[in-house]
Amino acid sequence: MSFLRTHPNGALGLEAVGMTKRFGGMAALDDVTCRVSAGTFHALLGENGAGKSTLVKCVMGYYHADQGQIAVGEQERAIANPKDAHALGVGMVYQHFTLVPGMTVAENLVLSRTHVPAVVDWAAERKALEAFMAGMPFRVPLTVPVSALAAGEKQKLEILKQLYLKNRFLILDEPTSVLTPGEADEVLGLLRRMTREGKLTVLTITHKFREVMAYADEVTVLRRGRFAGTGKVADLTPADMAEMMIGAKEIPKGASRLATPLGEPRIEIAGLKALNDGGLAAVEDLDLTVRAGEIVGIAGVSGNGQRELVEVLAGQRPPAAGEIKVCGERYAATRAEMKRHRLCLLPEEPLRNACVARMSVAENMSFRTFDDPPNARGGWWLNGAAMRGAARELIQLYKVKTPGPDAPIGTLSGGNVQRAVLARELASDVRVLIVANPCFGLDFAAVADIRSQIMQARNRGAAVLLVSEDLDELFELADRILVMFDGHLVHETPTTQADIGVIGQHMAGH
Amino acid sequence: MVDETAPLPTRPLAPAGSPLAGLSLDxxxxxxxxxLIPVGALVxxxxxxxIFVAxxxxxxxxxxxxxxxGAFGTWFSWQNTLQRTAPLxxxxxxxxxxxxxxxxxxxxEGALVIGGMCSAAAGMAMMGAPPWLLLGVMALAGMAAGGAWIALAGALRQFRGVNETISSLLLAYIAIAxxxxxxxxPLRDPASLNKPSTPPLGEANMIGSIPGLDVHWGLVFGLVACVASYVLMRRTTFGFGARMVGGNVRAARMAGLSVAKLGMITCFLAGAAAGLAGMVEVAAVHGSANGSLVAGYGYTGILIAFIARQNPLAVIPxxxxxxxxxxxGGLLxxxxxxxxxxxxxxQGIAFVMILASDTLYGRxxxxxPRG
Structure with a gap:
């Protein structure tokens, strides 16, 4: 396929050549070139921190590249800010929705324009929008408030919005992370059709090989800020792409599941109800038992109450009703109970949920033990030397990359913060472990490492509750999979008999 | 409580695997x-x-x-300064x-006033007791009253979600009234005609001066309290928990800490400090509780704490x-x-400058730190 700058049907091509972007002394992008031919579906692959987002942000004008040229369509362009990008017909769909939930679809579309007149002639706008919708391969009802749309519909609306703004080159940032597998297939399929017709060019950031194989025409792979390879998807296998992504380095093998006898119930939840920040029920009538020696996985599209469930167990949210027992005793998430039952938590977004950014690595690693000897003398006096000593051991054992135990934990990279929390939470012989999206945004090696730690905890007889939006992770780790939808557990299956299609349907609420 | 999701004045991410060297320099x-930033703000x-005086x-x-x-030029002015430093x-x-x-x-300000009033009332009740006992009871009464006053604002925050800044300010007006x-x-000394006051403690029951100085013992109380607060926050498990709550309340909850308990105790200690200042004003300066307690020490204290970046030791200078x-002021x-x-x-200009300079951290x- 030769490189096409513009397609007669409107799609734009884009070339970013020799892009370099430095932050401080570190090059986030180092001489990266990415060519997206008009009317193709192009995937941008790479591990976390490989520079995908940086590249895209340079194209969109959020960042200014230190070196490199960008050509949109026929000629080279200087993109100083996102407005310039929009003016050229380059738009972006973000991972999270940028819609106003309380307004209708029509209002959201009109609002998104750069120039909205002070007085909107709604009758005329409605007519124009209907005409626009009629020409689109997929539709969203115009008069419905966005809050009433399902996630897949919202994602479609985000894409429609870009087309409505006459953008002909679309960048998608992990567009399917909030969708069920079925919804993802639908949205990606529609986009692919539009690229085939030459109306649109798509550049999508992703790490899902399945979607790349099924929908993308070409792929560009980045590794540690450098260009690692490009090619037609038809000529490549997932193994080829994985090798480009991670290089020749060995992926550590995950710990294998040992056949352990199922023990006594360690977590027993009965009739739990929890409210979200808006005071509405996010979790309702939830019954759940996790036994010693098993991993119970909870699947679900983000926003169906999983976060609130974990927050209740972490003591970050009071339950509205129901009873929680841990190791047979009533549990109210106090420090004494957590210590007695050796209950540990690996929450998602560790910097937000489990760390104090401005406290040191050693202090953060002592959150569970700062008031126990030897960290506390007489239960009252802090022993900084003991904390630092223990932290040094954990840093070495869990390979946390830090300038030292005294560095503020906020200065560490995401993966290393996650490792530090893992080290802290798994340091004692854990009996009850609650984990939420532990591998979100981590690279292959870290993911394998963390999953193996979780499996080892299970093999040692811990009861593990694993809440994850990543079905692959659940299939790899869980003994049983439960699906959460709209605050309820709607489906349960042993992993050995699980069918991804059935799980997907339950995730979508069918 | 601060929004724990707000960006902290953190530094750019250190590149992975940066060398161990350079940490002490950082x-x-x-x-x-x-x-240097507060010093710059003061300049x-x-x-x-x-410009204003010009x-x-x-x-x-x-x-x-x-x-x-007027502040530090002579021995006399030094003592005058120290005298005023004590309640601050x-x-x-x-x-x-x-x-x-x-x-x-x-x-x-409210905790100071209520502490002063309650200590004066305790002094009235204990009249005739030996001075050390009388002063001891007065100090305890002042600290308990001031502590309870701020703990009330803390309780409203922890249990009812009322903004503690507003409630503590409004409680100050109630305290003054x-x-x-x-x-x-009820507490008025019938002999106080022009300026309604509680009955005088009497010269023998007053807190005296530090030997060799014309400065009362309140200065020592203040210095000890500052050092003790620093030690409490930096060297004890209580302070560790408090810093966790202050840094990220979600992480503190996840570690099973009782956020409400830590908050209430700290508010009590804070109010107790201001209440002690009120007791010192009564027992060392005025000799009775009256309208002179409302001298603005509480408000100047806000300014000082912000300039000191809430560090109890930096509060001293x-x-x-x-x-x-x-x-x-008098000399001017x-x-x-x-x-x-x-x-x-x-004071107002200094406050605005200090608040504005807060935005300069990390700029x-x-x-x-060098990566």
Whole structure:
């Protein structure tokens, strides 16, 4: 396929050549070139921190590249800010929705324009929008408030919005992370059709090989800020792409599941109800038992109450009703109970949920033990030397990359913060472990490492509750999979008999 | 409580695997930043205030020279300054302690007034007891009352979600009204005609001066309280928990800490410090509780705590500076014919400058750790 700058049907091509972007002394992008031919579906692959987002942000004008040229369509362009990008017909769909939930679809579309007149002639706008919708391969009802749309519909609306703004080159940032597998297939399929017709060019950031194989025409792979390879998807296998992504380095093998006898119930939840920040029920009538020696996985599209469930167990949210027992005793998430039952938590977004950014690595690693000897003398006096000593051991054992135990934990990279929390939470012989999206945004090696730690905890007889939006992770780790939808557990299956299609349907609420 | 999701003044991410070297130098950079930015803000204050006095018809340089003389120029002015520093140390702690948990308490004036009033009432009840016992009970009463007052604001925050900044400020007005009511009514000494007051403690029952100085023991109380607060927050498990809550309340909850308990205890300690300041004002300065307790020490304490960046040890030099500014006010009025409120203008400018300078942290490359 030769490189096409513009397609007669409107799609734009884009070339970013020799892009370099430095932050401080570190090059986030180092001489990266990415060519997206008009009317193709192009995937941008790479591990976390490989520079995908940086590249895209340079194209969109959020960042200014230190070196490199960008050509949109026929000629080279200087993109100083996102407005310039929009003016050229380059738009972006973000991972999270940028819609106003309380307004209708029509209002959201009109609002998104750069120039909205002070007085909107709604009758005329409605007519124009209907005409626009009629020409689109997929539709969203115009008069419905966005809050009433399902996630897949919202994602479609985000894409429609870009087309409505006459953008002909679309960048998608992990567009399917909030969708069920079925919804993802639908949205990606529609986009692919539009690229085939030459109306649109798509550049999508992703790490899902399945979607790349099924929908993308070409792929560009980045590794540690450098260009690692490009090619037609038809000529490549997932193994080829994985090798480009991670290089020749060995992926550590995950710990294998040992056949352990199922023990006594360690977590027993009965009739739990929890409210979200808006005071509405996010979790309702939830019954759940996790036994010693098993991993119970909870699947679900983000926003169906999983976060609130974990927050209740972490003591970050009071339950509205129901009873929680841990190791047979009533549990109210106090420090004494957590210590007695050796209950540990690996929450998602560790910097937000489990760390104090401005406290040191050693202090953060002592959150569970700062008031126990030897960290506390007489239960009252802090022993900084003991904390630092223990932290040094954990840093070495869990390979946390830090300038030292005294560095503020906020200065560490995401993966290393996650490792530090893992080290802290798994340091004692854990009996009850609650984990939420532990591998979100981590690279292959870290993911394998963390999953193996979780499996080892299970093999040692811990009861593990694993809440994850990543079905692959659940299939790899869980003994049983439960699906959460709209605050309820709607489906349960042993992993050995699980069918991804059935799980997907339950995730979508069918 | 502060929004834990707000971006902290953190530094750019260190590249993975950066060498171990350079950490001590980075620590030095951090300290330099914490010292030089407030100093810069105070220099800017001096410039703006200089323009203000010039507009008021006085020579700025002469004003600063006079202020220095009035605050630290002679032994007499030093003692005057120290005398005024004593309550400021304690009211600044009333802000700095809750700030460790991310609570912004600005009602120290109320805790001081209520503490002064209750200590005077305790003094009336204990009249005739030996002075050490009487003063001891007065101090306990003042601290308990002031502590309870701020703990009330803390409880409203923890259990009812009421903004502690607003409630503590409003509680200060209630405290002042309550004190006025009591000294004009139930607690009034019939002999106090022009200025309603509680009955005088009597010379023998007053807190005396530190030997060799014309400064009362309140200064020592304040200094001890500052050092003790620092030790509490930096060296004890209680302080560790408090810093966790202040840094990220979600992480503190996840570690099973009782956020409400830590908050209540800290608010109590903060109020107790201001209440002790009130007791010292009664038992060392005025000899009785009256309207003179409402002297603005509580509000100046807010300013001091912010300039000291809520560090209990840094409160000491900053309180000394503000004690000196207050001590020099009379001299400015007499010699330069500047209005009484000039000192308040200076304090106001300093407050604005310090708050504005807060946005500068992390903006200067010199102070950032090298990757």
């Amino acid at each position: 620590a030095l950079r951090g300290t330099a930043e914490a010292v 800017a204050t001096a410039v703006v205030f200089g 507009l008021a018809g006085a020579d700025p340089l002469e004003t600063y020279e006079l202020m220095y003389r 140390l304690l009211t600044a702690l009333c802000v700095a302690l809750p700030a460790q948990l991310g609570l912004v308490i600005i009602g120290g 309550l004190m006025n009511h009591m000294v004009e009514g 900053v309180a000394l500076m503000f004690g000196g500014i207050a001590a020099s 009025q007499r010699r330069l014919d500047l209005p009484d409120a000039t000192i308040l203008v200076l 200067f490359r010199v102070f950032q």
